[in-house]
Amino acid sequence: MAAFGYLIVKEMKQFNSNRFMPFVLVLLPVVLMLFVPLLANMEIRNVRLMIVDHDRSTTSALLTDRIAQSEYFRFAGYCDTYSGAVDEMGMGHTDIIMEIPAGMERDIGRGEQVEIFIAANAVNSTKGSIGGGYLSSIITDFSEELAAGLYAPDAPVQASGQESSGAGAALSGDVIGGGATMPLTVSPQFRYNPHLDYKLFMVPAMMIVVIILIGGFFATMSIVSEKEAGTIEQINVTPVRKRDFISSKVVFYGILGLIAFTLAFLIGHFVYGLAPHGGLPELYVGAVLFLVFMAGFGLIISNYSDTLLQSVFLMLFFVLIFMLMSGIFTPVSSMETWAQYLTYFLPTTYFVNILRAVCLKGSQFSDLTFNYIMLSVFAVLINVIAIVTYKKQR
Amino acid sequence: MEDNVIQVEHLTKKFGSFTAVDDITFEVRKGEIFGFLGANGAGKTTAMKMLTGLSFPTSGKGMVAGYDIWTQSELIKKNIGYMSQKFALYSDLTVRDNIGIFGGIYGMKRADVRRRATELMERLGFMSEKDVRVKELPQGWKQKLAFLVAVIHNPRILFLDEPTGGVDPAARRQFWELIYDVVDSGITAFVTTHYMDEAEYCSRISMMVDGRIEALGSPAELKSEFGAGSIADVFDILARGAKRSE
Numbered sequence: 217m218a219a220f221g222y223l224i225v226k227e228m229k230q231f232n233s234n235r236f237m238p239f240v241l242v243l244l245p246v247v248l249m250l251f252v253p254l255l256a257n258m259e260i261r262n263v264r265l266m267i268v269d270h271d272r273s274t275t276s277a278l279l280t281d282r283i284a285q286s287e288y289f290r291f292a293g294y295c296d297t298y299s300g301a302v303d304e305m306g307m308g309h310t311d312i313i314m315e316i317p318a319g320m321e322r323d324i325g326r327g328e329q330v331e332i333f334i335a336a337n338a339v340n341s342t343k344g345s346i347g348g349g350y351l352s353s354i355i356t357d358f359s360e361e362l363a364a365g366l367y368a369p370d371a372p373v374q375a376s377g378q379e380s381s382g383a384g385a386a387l388s389g390d391v392i393g394g395g396a397t398m399p400l401t402v403s404p405q406f407r408y409n410p411h412l413d414y415k416l417f418m419v420p421a422m423m424i425v426v427i428i429l430i431g432g433f434f435a436t437m438s439i440v441s442e443k444e445a446g447t448i449e450q451i452n453v454t455p456v457r458k459r460d461f462i463s464s465k466v467v468f469y470g471i472l473g474l475i476a477f478t479l480a481f482l483i484g485h486f487v488y489g490l491a492p493h494g495g496l497p498e499l500y501v502g503a504v505l506f507l508v509f510m511a512g513f514g515l516i517i518s519n520y521s522d523t524l525l526q527s528v529f530l531m532l533f534f535v536l537i538f539m540l541m542s543g544i545f546t547p548v549s550s551m552e553t554w555a556q557y558l559t560y561f562l563p564t565t566y567f568v569n570i571l572r573a574v575c576l577k578g579s580q581f582s583d584l585t586f587n588y589i590m591l592s593v594f595a596v597l598i599n600v601i602a603i604v605t606y607k608k609q610r
Numbered sequence: 611m612e613d614n615v616i617q618v619e620h621l622t623k624k625f626g627s628f629t630a631v632d633d634i635t636f637e638v639r640k641g642e643i644f645g646f647l648g649a650n651g652a653g654k655t656t657a658m659k660m661l662t663g664l665s666f667p668t669s670g671k672g673m674v675a676g677y678d679i680w681t682q683s684e685l686i687k688k689n690i691g692y693m694s695q696k697f698a699l700y701s702d703l704t705v706r707d708n709i710g711i712f713g714g715i716y717g718m719k720r721a722d723v724r725r726r727a728t729e730l731m732e733r734l735g736f737m738s739e740k741d742v743r744v745k746e747l748p749q750g751w752k753q754k755l756a757f758l759v760a761v762i763h764n765p766r767i768l769f770l771d772e773p774t775g776g777v778d779p780a781a782r783r784q785f786w787e788l789i790y791d792v793v794d795s796g797i798t799a800f801v802t803t804h805y806m807d808e809a810e811y812c813s814r815i816s817m818m819v820d821g822r823i824e825a826l827g828s829p830a831e832l833k834s835e836f837g838a839g840s841i842a843d844v845f846d847i848l849a850r851g852a853k854r855s856e
Binding site for chain 2: 218219221222223225226229230233234445446447449450451452453454455456608609610
């Protein structure tokens with residue numbers, strides 16, 4: 217057995233004698249996979265709605281009931297004037313104001329177009345825009361139902377206007393729709409994630425986070441803790457080759473990462489129904505390449521850190537960039553152009569592409585050649601740098 | 611020249627404006643115990659790190675075991691054993707695992723490691739502790755284990771950095787017996803210490819003050835040269851000029 221073999225045995229025995237690390241190895245993927253996809257949900261509930269009803273008619277009461285049936289809204293009360301409601305919004309008591317104009321029922325009865333005004337607080341832009349979107353779609357549905365004569369004898373349509381703005385309250389309204397029935401309807405069909413289930417978007421993201429944390433952080437921490445304990449000096453004074461020492465860390469922490477990744481994948485499969493439509497080899501080749509990259513990257517960080525604290529802060533800095541800029545949580549295509557070019561230098565991007573495409577679209581090696589090649593290039597390059605920057609003699 | 615296993619000329623190490631080791635020149639002969647004496651902070655450990663290939667000199671030349679300290683440090687490492695001042699073995703592993711791993715890293719065959727480890731553990735009285743985790747050992751035992759690991763691969767030169775630091779006087783004597791044992795088997799020992807009484811155990815000593823070697827010779831030579839009764843007195847005479855202290 218060569219020095220490399222003894223170093224792997226050393227890592228294994230150290231890992232076994234550690235009470236904390238094996239625990240983290242299992243707990244981390246389980247917690248991330250079981251909880252985060254449920255919590256980090258883009259669906260908005262409990263949007264507080266305040267109604268300014270100048271009409272006070274049967275129709276306006278019907279509309280209010282209709283909104284109340286939705287699980288997305290919670291009534292924050294009525295207000296007599298729009299400016300009063302805006303004050304309430306300013307104090308943070310409501311998220312959306314709906315203003316029903318006087319004479320709505322009458323105008324509908326005459327078959328005229330009616331404008332309902334919605335103002336959404338867009339300080340929390342997601343809540344504002346999505347909440348406003350929900351509300352306008354409820355109003356549209358309601359208008360169709362009115363047109364179809366589901367409610368009162370009066371049949372006509374109702375139109376809604378909506379606009380949300382930045383900081384604070386909103387102004388302006390706009391007219392959409394009109395006429396007797398909807399002349400055109402759009403029925404989108406969402407491919408690969410037909411129900412736009414946010415969990416299917418988050419689950420692969422969490423699998424990537426598992427690799428980043430286990431592969432990257434464990435490797436960094438192992439070398440820096442050898443520095444802190446002084447054991448690295450005893451290693452450096454032996455004739456062990458740098459590539460043996462570095463690769464023993466990459467291989468061992470790569471294997472740990474694969475175990476955690478497998479655990480995460482199994483949870484993704486059995487809990488969320490995620491399936492590797494493109495094939496398991498596609499998934500695992502990508503995971504191994506990315507793990508080799510992350511471990512090598514962690515080792516470079518540890519080569520430049522003297523203490524655990526230093527290395528963890530450095531890692532955190534880069535990992536945040538990896539996570540936020542590589543399309544794990546937000547799509548690359550909606551970034552600034554310069555940032556989109558930057559993502560070519562983030563190997564995370566390639567693995568995100570691979571994982572999503574394999575799991576959601578059923579892509580295979582031939583569809584993702586560029587991503588696999590780039591990921592391999594980065595994995596090799598970063599480990600060469602890790603070996604070169606590891607100094608046995610200072 | 612043939613008999614010199616360490617040959618150092620004008621070796622200097624600077625950290626910024628601080629000169630830790632200042633132009634030292636000496637040689638160590640094969641088979642001797644060379645004592646590298648000096649106060650804390652005199653530059654002993656820094657000098658030893660340059661000789662063991664852990665650190666590059668700022669200037670100067672040096673050969674260890676026939677290899678250049680600038681360019682052939684990995685070859686030097688094959689031929690030396692090193693015991694750090696700070697305990698540097700894996701404390702979360704057992705005695706046996708530590709020995710096995712370092713033996714393996716030095717390229718020894720498994721059977722050879724086992725034979726030599728058994729022999730050394732018996733000599734050091736370690737047999738009953740071989741499956742104990744190192745962190746559970748008392749300090750004196752840890753140092754014995756570090757010594758054992760340093761000689762596991764039968765190095766030509768053994769570097770010991772303050773091997774008796776924090777060890778009680780009786781154990782210190784025992785430790786020196788161990789050093790004598792390995793020197794008898796043909797290993798050259800390079801020992802740093804700040805215990806002046808230990809100087810008497812050495813074949814030759816160098817006395818380091820503020821990064822410079824101020825005296826070099828056998829204990830008897832130094833005592834007569836300085837007209838002192840003991841090495842401690844010699845040190846006192848030299849140390850009067852010292853500026854660095856802990």
